Amino acid sequence: MKLIQLFWVLIFTSQSILSLATPTFKIKPSPVWKTKINFDPQGNAHKNEGSVSYLLLDWQDNEITKEYNYRYCMSLNDEDAVQSNSQLYFTFDPSYEELCINTIKIYRNGKIINKLNRDKIELMRNEKNVERYIYDGSYSAVCILEDVQVGDILEYEYTLKGANPIFKNHFYNYHSQAFSSRIQHMYYQMLLPEHKKYQVKNLFGGVAPIQSTKNGMQSISWNLKNVAPIFTDEDSPSWYDAYPASEISSFQDWKEVRSFMQDLYPMNVVCPKIKDFISKKKIRANEEGVIQIIRFVQDEIRYLAMSNGVNSHKPHHPEKVFEQRFGDCKDKSYLLSYMLKEVGVMAWPAIVNTNAKRYVDRYVPSPFAFNHVIVKINWKGKNYWVDPTFNNQKGGMDQLQNPRYGKALVIDNDKTDWEKIPENQINKVVINENFWFTDSISKIRYDVVSKFSGQIANIRRGWNLSNSLAENKDAYLDYCTRFYENMNWKHDSALIFRDNQKENTFTIIEKYEIESLWEHRGTDSLELYSSYFPYNMYEFMNSTNDKVRNAPLQITHPIDVELKINLHFPKHKQVAFEEEKDSVVNDMFKFHYDVSNNRLSNFVTLTYKYKSLQDHVPVEKLKTYYKDYNQVSEKCEYPVQWGMEVDPKFKIFxxxxxxxxxxxxxxxxxxxxxxxxxxxxxxxxxxxxxxxxxxxxxxxxxxxxxxxxxxxxxxxxxxxxxxxxxxxxxxxxxxxxxxxxxxxxxxxxxxxxxxxxxxxxxxxxxxxxxxxxxxxxxxxxxxxxxxxxxxxxxxxxxxxxxxxxxxxxxxxxxxxxxxxxxxxxxxxxxxxxxxxxxxxxxxxxxxxxxxxxxx
Structure with a gap:
């Protein structure tokens, strides 16, 4: 009897393990609790609105049964629409979700064609974020539709059952109320237990919902008709959002959010291997020790996210992260905070939103208001903010650059909801370009020395040291030949990097030879000309071809650039230059240029200075910005006249x-x-x-x-x-x-x-x-x-x-x-x-x- 019982236990256990190892899906009718929403397949009044016309978006959530239903009905108006909608992807996380496909059908010439066939559906593991080193454990059921034609109306519906257990009885949803395509009918409903507390917040002009209670349930719904498309402008700030939306959250305030996050980051865990590491390295709570721990987590714990299931918000144990030498922002911040506290330095994880930044508190309180975790450090009475996902950061405590995330919710016992992250980034760039002329026909020596200080030094260090020298030389030469043709490296060691890690500066030295820069201005002219432009400064300035826009324009900030172009002429060549200077200043940037002529050494220096003053251009100031930007462009181009094609020997007239x-x-x-x-x-x-x-x-x-x-x-x-x-x-x-x-x-x-x-x-x-x-x-x-x-x-x-x-x-x-x-x-x-x-x-x-x- 015991052998028989053991046999059945093994059978059931093996089946359970097999079911966990092999995700699956079901085919079921629509949930019975849904509010029925009809649409008219013949009523497509927007075939000229674009490639795809959305006839119905029907999304309904049931927080009582933890079921979430999604239904799409659309008209495929051209070949592009057929191409992009003939493959359907139903994505789910098998660690806590069950996928049920309810409907796949096509309406054509008054007939309904059923396309839901289990044999035509395959399960695939998602790898869409692998290039970003993110593995979320999700799968997709992929259905490749056959015989899809222009003019077809496609309808499909699926239901996800289950919720991430990390949130327990909490819930949250973000409901966009417009897209870049017109929507004939948009319906969204959420069902809640009768006495469940929640908050609704309407964002960016979002429409308030209809709220009611019936049959022991609360209903929150939006029923929107003929929703006009909204087109976004390029190069807008990350915190800007043009689409109206509404949020629903069961969290009542930010203190409750912080309390929830504190439970995910306990600091009383035992990590013997980390303690042994600190002891062997003799790390102390001095500047050297603090920097050593920061650099260890930033540089030796590589970024790799295993964020499926509860680990979407819960970090892995610090000891595990330490041993496996990889983790995401949560893991690395947790490890950094723990290691610093082990040596007696106060440190806490802090959650931020890298997109919303200083406007993160505009959202309804919930953990979903954040997308990143950093660390706040208090050392010798001064606060420092460190992003442990950054690498190649050099210098001491005074050179630490606060990440520009605006404000943070620190996971500590403080009563303050928000803490502002001071902006202390100093992105200084000093560039010296030298053109050495022998005559109008010989090769020109072109040298560039670029020195980067502050956070931009960290960025340039990372870019260059992560590639081989050959890759860097190819990239630099490709960039320069956009502006100066027929050029090449002067010699094999013509690209040099100098890394001052103590001062956190990174210097790049480039040495080129240019075949010629001089050209005739007209077909009948014997005079030779060339012009010079601060191309290396313009990569830090922002403009756009989208002159008519409704969104603010994002500009690089903070950045402080000084660029000098030195034109060295031979002693026998006298080239006349007018010394001049001018400035352009507004609320967004300030620019200065200066032309100086050193007649003794026979060279001319063109000096350009650009400094950003804020991170965006408000819509009401775009006209001024464009005008000033064009004025800067006009001042930047400097023409030079060499004279005759070949300098003749002096002959008296x-x-x-x-x-x-x-x-x-x-x-x-x-x-x-x-x-x-x-x-x-x-x-x-x-x-x-x-x-x-x-x-x-x-x-x-x-x-x-x-x-x-x-x-x-x-x-x-x-x-x-x-x-x-x-x-x-x-x-x-x-x-x-x-x-x-x-x-x-x-x-x-x-x-x-x-x-x-x-x-x-x-x-x-x-x-x-x-x-x-x-x-x-x-x-x-x-x-x-x-x-x-x-x-x-x-x-x-x-x-x-x-x-x-x-x-x-x-x-x-x-x-x-x-x-x-x-x-x-x-x-x-x-x-x-x-x-x-x-x-x-x-x-x-x-x-x-x-x-x-x-x-």
Missing amino acids: GPAVFMAVLLIIGLFFWIRKLYNWDIKPEFQFGSVQDTIGGWLAFVALGLYVTPISIIYLIYDSGYFSQAIWDSFITQYGNQPFLAGGFYFFELLYNLATIFFAIFLIVLMHQKRSTFPKLYIYFRVIVLVGLFADNILGAEIIGSDAIDTKELSRGIVGAAIWIPYMMKSKRVKETFVKRLGKNKAQSEKTEELQVSKEMI
């Missing part, structure tokens, strides 16, 4: 030299005549100034600088170069002689200014009485010349802009020094000497002055 010599001869006779010009000084009696002092010192300084600066300008502009004059033929087409004449005017004007300034210097040191008037003439001539140069330049050679800086200096100088020369007492007392025949009179005047002073 004879006519220019001839004209210069003639002018110099003419200036010599004219200056000689002016030198002999003599006028009676305004000074008669009073003190005589022996030195050039007071404000006259600035006049003298200006005169000294003028010849030097203009001589350099003549050299830099190539007035005597044959190549420059030849270029007028190709550059100015039908009016080369007019352009050349303008160039002659500039040359002669500049030569006259030089000699006039030198002549004034001589008169100034001789204290000639003619100096003030001639200096006034000089100022007027210079100002008139500046205006003529700008006006003629715009008319003859099509100059784009008037040199307002030079004109301003000329106008201000004239406005100051002309009145000074006319009114200043010191000027009158200084310039009193006369020439030749008046010399004795001048000396007599000086003797009278001396006698007067002696008396």
Whole structure:
């Protein structure tokens, strides 16, 4: 008898084990407790609404029997709809759910075709999240439908029986009330025990439900007709939701949620192997010990989620996670909190929502308001927030970057519902790009040095160190060739990573060679051009082609980027650059750019600075953002003109030299005549100034600088170069002689200014009485010349802009020094000497002055 009993026990046990190992499903009619909802297969009024027209979405939950029924009726309007809906997937978790398929049918030409055939359904384990290292233990019953045609109406219905035991008597549901397709009829109902307490919260404009009590049950239902589609905008913040919805929860407040979560994370568990590990490693509650534990959990416990059944919310035992060396966010946070408490550091798991972030409290209280677990650490009176799923985090406690999750519900005994997670991330990027030019035809050396600090250093460290050097070189070269074609690595070791783990900085050094950047702007032009743009900065800026939108625009934040482009030219190549700077500032970001020209070393630096100020652009500020973004784009592109295709050897342009010599001869006779010009000084009696002092010192300084600066300008502009004059033929087409004449005017004007300034210097040191008037003439001539140069330049050679800086200096100088020369007492007392025949009179005047002073 005992053998027979043992036999049957073994039979039943083996059958139970087999049933657990092999999930199955049932085919049953619709549950009897359902409210019957009809639909008219011939009433599809929305065939032009898209690929699929939803005629009915009928979802009904029974929290008394723990049954959840889902029914779909849709019209397949084109081939895409047939393709995407000919395979049906009924997903369930066999550890606590039972799948019952109720209906699969097709309506065609007034006939009903039954498609529910058990032999056509196969069970498959889901692996859709394997690439994210998530295994949830779910299965799908897959039904591949045969003979599905455009115009068919498909109806299918299934029921899941059972609820996750981790929630015991609690329940929760989220009901979306709109989708991206029109819905002719949407019905949702939940049945509850008569006295069961619950909360309903309507979100984002969701419609309130109809609530009633009947036959010992509470009913909560929504009956929506002709639900319009809602289309979402790309690049909207994760916390933004455009779809109206309602939530139902049996949790009454956040304290109840925290109490529920506390039971899942007991800290009084026994973990002898963890204690032995801490003891052998001699880990203490100092900074080194805390960092050692954090890095161990982040880097040596790999991320892998086994979240089926109760483990959807309940973490595995810390000892098990420690031994198997893997776990999800719950497991790793639980382990980190436990290990820190073992060495005497206060630490608690904290639940957050990585999508809703700071707006997580807008949801109805429930554990489903959260999707992630991190750890709050209190060390030496200061709070730190650590995400144990991050890896490659370096630096000490001061370098710990709080994850940007907004706020958290900490699983401790505190009475506070929510704690704000301070934002302390410093994402600093400093990039230096160098272009080294030899000439216009040789290869160009292009170097990039990028230094990342803060959380972005952790991200870049992870990206680069997780790939091989060959993979990284291929990716970097592919990125750069989007902007600069015909380039390659300079040599095999041209990609270098420098990891300063103590300061938590990560530096990337890239060295390339570019075949050429210079190209002709037009088919008939001999001039070569290239343009430069801060491409490496733009990857941190956000824009979108979707200019008409209803959602805010997400932007990268926080980020602080400084990028410099250094253009190094050979010593023999003189390239003119205008120094300039400008800024664009709004509530979302601030941008600054600067162009500086180092003539001594012959290189130009383009400096760009961008810093985000918030994480999104509100809808009402999108217009301003787009306008400013476009303004930044315009300022970022910097064109450079090289000149002739091949730099010719210097050859003197004879006519220019001839004209210069003639002018110099003419200036010599004219200056000689002016030198002999003599006028009676305004000074008669009073003190005589022996030195050039007071404000006259600035006049003298200006005169000294003028010849030097203009001589350099003549050299830099190539007035005597044959190549420059030849270029007028190709550059100015039908009016080369007019352009050349303008160039002659500039040359002669500049030569006259030089000699006039030198002549004034001589008169100034001789204290000639003619100096003030001639200096006034000089100022007027210079100002008139500046205006003529700008006006003629715009008319003859099509100059784009008037040199307002030079004109301003000329106008201000004239406005100051002309009145000074006319009114200043010191000027009158200084310039009193006369020439030749008046010399004795001048000396007599000086003797009278001396006698007067002696008396």
